[in-house]
Amino acid sequence: MSIADIVREATELPVSRSADECLKCNVCNTVCPVLRVTDKFPGPKYSGPQGQRFRLAHLQPIGGPGSANPPSPDASVDYCSGCGWCTTACPAGVKIAEMNNQARARLREGTRPKLRDWGLGQTDLTGTLGVAFSPIANVAMRNRPLRRAMELAIGVHHKAPVPPFAKRTFHATWKRRQAKAGTGSGKAQPGPDKAIVYFHGCSANYYEPHVAEAAVWVLRRNGFETIVPDQVCCGLPLISNGLYEDARAHACKNAKSLARYAKAGYRIIGTSTSCTHTIKAEYEEMLDMRDEDTRAISAATWDIMEFLLDLHEQGRLDTGFGRLDEDLPYHAPCQLRSHGIGLPALDLFALIPGLRARDMDHDCCGIAGTYGLKREKYDIAMAVGRPLFDKITASGATVAACDSETCRWQIEAATGVRTRHPIEILAESYRAMDRARGTAEPPGA
Amino acid sequence: MPHADVVVIGAGLSGLTAATRLAEAGAVVTLVAKGHARTHWGSGGLDIAAPHAARTPADGVARLAALDHPYSYLAPCVAPSVAWMMERLAAAGLPYAGTLDTPIRRVPTAIGGTRRVAIVPQAQSAALRPWGRDEVLVVAGIAGYKDFWPLAIADSLAREAVWHGADRPAAVVGVSVELRGLGDRHNLNAMHLARRFDEGALRADDIAAIARAVERAAEGRPGRVALPAVFGLAAHAETWAALRAQLPLEPFEVPLVPPSVPGIRLWRVLRDRIRAAGGRVQLGEFVHAVRVEDGRVTAVEMEAATRTHAIRTEALVLATGGLSGGGLRATDDGRIVEPVLGLHVEAVEQDAWLVRDGLDPAGHPVEAAGVRADPDLRPLGADHRVSHANVHVVGGLLADQRSIRERCGDGVAIASGWRAARGLASDATRSPIDCEMADSARTEL
Known part of the structure; x- marks a missing residue:
């Protein structure tokens, strides 16, 4: 056994077992933003590795047979925001935020999700409807009494930031533009050194198409054409709301659509840093998906800033930047x-x-x-x-x-x-x- | 691939010292660490050397330098490096009290015992002065804060035995102070209190409440007040000044169980200094592999979501700590290994891990495990020759220190981090940053 093997064995623990590494040093509690402001969350140490001792006694794979509602010490773990600072600061390598997320999913198992939590996970549905009815939807979302009614009915705070829906989705605009230009069908697709696959996610598709347009434009300036295959929400809102099964269905759809590009050497670039992280890491770590297609798209995914900086390090970025005095x-x-x-x-x-x-x-x-x-x-x-x-x-x-x-x-x-x-x-x-x-x-x- | 002159692995005192000095000398430095280190659970004081019978830190260093100990070659660096460190802390509004010639004295701990110190943050320094015959010690806690239990501490400190023959206060009284709005909180940690003093809105009221309680407890007698070390992080200097001005007796902070507010103050000063000098400090970075060519490290690879992310480097400072810091790992089959580079580790055989008296004043044999280094702090292999020419080993990873018994951890960290940076900075910037050490420093010890 080499030293590398010893270290791998000791450190590459699954999320649930990483609790064994906890020294109870409290470092996570010093960095938790939620604990900083409220008493409703007892802090990452308690809800994570400490609570895990109780959960481990009932440890079974989520969604597996006989795992309905195993006990968690209490429901306060729901107040973890999942920001992940605890995991970053932990000196012992305990995956605290991930553990909390799994605990929340287990807490929700076997019970019907709240309409609100289910709804917040359905970003494609909300987005599609919102864009279709955007003139009405945008007025409605800015209407105070209506927002208050919505808060009462489904529990979304009336002041919570909700951006206006776009008039048309980025995806639809793109398809139309491609059809007009006659590309996408007859013409040969550029190879992976001349093109990237763009994962727009929900935000750039339904709310901020200007972000997608900027990405396409900057990529072209740097010598990369953009390919926009069919795709669905990455699944993160579902994971955050404890709906792992639904999230897996999303992951499968994306893997099916994107894997052939990944395997052909195309890089998948996203402008949403949370979508790209979900595809890179959470499909495997949180959803336990280890099939060939999912792994291929995980390995091919880049955050757009990461990609551009990599280009720069290779000396390939167009550094002709104009002055912005601000x-x-x-x-x-x-x-x-x-x-x-x-x-x-x-x-x-x-x-x-x-x-x-x-x-x-x-x-x-x-x-x-x-x-x-x-x-x-x-x-x-x-x-x-x-x-x-x-x-x-x-x-x-x-x-x-x-x-x-x-x-x-x-x-x-x-x-x-x-x-x-x-x-x-x-x-x-x-x-x-x-x-x-x-x-x-x-x-x- | 990004490039650095020097990569430092580890965010404890040795890594921070090396990175600060390197960044100040103009080197391109990146400090990476798995998470926070001992700054977050230590006392915030600087333990230079307090082996049994040592009268001062300088005396302690001299005693240890006569043994097989890192001080046998680092002793000349101790005075200039500690002075260098204290200068920087003071400049950032975190002055320290004591010198290498300050007598080592016993000060109260948060569980009502005593410990031996000489160099401490100014806020802890009033505990160092000898106790007058008529002096009372008021131990003042904050109601609802469970890590500092004033009545129990006072009971314990009233016993002669805990002072080990040292002079002690004539009387000890505990008092619990109610601060406004804390009654409802059931999760109160040191960080909550420190931030409350930072915010300042309630500072004057809180200090007035503490002053009244101390006044009543002291009953007109002269003396000092022991307080939990929670008086501000960013606004520590002004909070402490206000407290000193308004309490009827002179206060001192007592360091607590983790999280350590005095240690976090220290961490923040050094982190900010590194950043201000253009260096980088990145937490949550797990070093996955180190590339070595011809006995020289060329790049450090870190785990990232889905792919490793590497930094090319000219040199490596290994500040990963000893067994408790994760810089060494013990295996089930009785070996102690250095996981980053697989360096040669000096350690006793497994049979010797079990000793009759774990608290033997001579220390535990496994404590001395570590990597031996040449006077330039380059690691030595089993053949006693330098195994990696551009690697420098600093801090708790160095073999032959028994830091729990010898109380030398901070001194070794600062002296070795400072020494390693000196050699490297000259390489990186091609102009020696100072040569004062060899001549002037040797005469100081």
Whole structure:
């Protein structure tokens, strides 16, 4: 047995068993943003490794035979937002946030999910309906009395940040454009060194098609055409709400559609840092999916900033960035940290002349996907993000940047400061260069 | 692949020291760590050397330097490195008291015992002064905070035995102080209290409440007040100044069970310093493999979601700690291994792991396990020759220290981190940053 084997055996524990490594040192409790602001959550140490001692006695695979409702010490684990700071800070390698997520799923097992939790997981359904009826839906979502009624009926807080639906989905726009140009059918597809597969996820598809357009534009400028295969929600909102079975169905659909590209050597690029993390890590770690197709798409997936920084390190990035003379507060979302890739957006911002991007160095904006939308958690989420909001407001900046959509919506709602995806900032900088050179072209052309 | 002049693995005092000095010297430094380290559970004081019978830290260093001990080659670095560290802490508003010639004295602990110290944060320093015959010690806790139990501590400190023959207060009284709004909280940890003082809104009221309780308990006698170490993180300096100004007796902080607020203050100062000098500090990074070519480390690979992420480097500082820090691992078949590079480990045979008296003043034989190094801190193989030319081993991973008994952990960490950085910084920046050590420092000890 080599030393590498010994270490692997000792450290690559499944989530549930990693509780054995806990030293009870309390480091996780020092970094937990939720424990910082509320008593409703007893902290990662208690809900995670300590609670796990009780759960281990009944340990069976989720969804397996006879696993209906094994006991968990109490239901407070539901107040974990899943931000993952505990896992990052743990000196012993305990996968605390992941353990909490599994405990929540087990807690929910065998009971019918709340309509709200089920609904928050159905991002494709909400998005499709919302876009179809966007003129009505957007007015309705801004209507106070209606939002209050919605809070009473399904428990989504009336002030929770919900962005307006797009007029048309990115996917539909893309298909139409491809049909018009006559591409996609007859013409030979460029190879994996000339094209990437884009995973737009729900946010860029239903709410922020401009993010998708910016990504396509920046990628083309760097020599990559974009392929947009059929896809569904990555499944993260379902995982966060404890609906693992439904999430697996989503993962399977995506694997089926995307695996042939992954196996042919195409990289799958996403603009939603939480979707890309889900495909990279959670399909296997949380959903226990280890089939060939799922593994292939996991291994091929990149966050767009990670991909562009990699291009830069290979000397292949177009570094002709135009001047952007502005302050740019930047918030690194929790999901980005779970990628373990550093803060690539900040490295790329550093290439833009004049741009004064500054890491706000705050743990969590509070929203944690769908956590802060919920009636009973909205105040907690706002309290968690408060120091970040204050810093951004105090900076006096008119634009902020963040890689994750729900964080952007939360920051924008709380501060009134327009919050953009880093790819939009890069696109703006390239356009500034084009203007300076007199070669500007309309976006999306 | 990103590139660094030096990668430091480990976020404890030795890794932080090395990274700070390197970054200040202009080297491109990345510090990676699995999670937080001993800063988060240590006392925040600097244990330089307090073996049995040592009168001062300098005396302790001299005694240990005469043995097979890292101090046998690091002794000349202790004075300049500790001075260097204390200067930086003071500059950041975290002054320390004591020198290498300060007598080692017994100070109260949070369970009502005593421990031997000489160099401590200013806020702990009032405990170091000899006790006058008429002095009362008031132990003041915060009602609802369970990690500092004033009545039990006072009961214990009133016993002569816990002072081991040292001078002691004439009387000890415990008092529990009610602070506004804490009555409803059932999860109160040191961080909650520290942040409450940071926020400042209730600071004046809280301090007034403590002052009144101390006044009543002291009954007009002279003396000092022991308080839990929770008085602010970012706003520690002003909180402590206000407290000192308003209490009728001189206060001192007593370090607590983890999480350690004084240690977290120390961590934040060094982390901020590294960042301000352009270095990077990345937690949640599990080093998966190290690439070695011709006995030189060329890159460090870390686990990331779905793929490893690597940093190319010219040199490596291994600050991963000893057995308790995870820098060494014991295997079921009785070996102690160094998991990152598989360095040669000096350790007693497994039979000797079991001893009759685990608390023997001479220390436990397994404590001395570790990696032996040359005076430049490069690791030695079984053949006593340097096994990796550009690797430097610092802190708890160094063999032949029994840090629990010898209380030398912080001194070895600071001296070795400082020494390793000195050699590396000269390589990285091609201009020696200082040469004061060899000449001036040797005369100081």
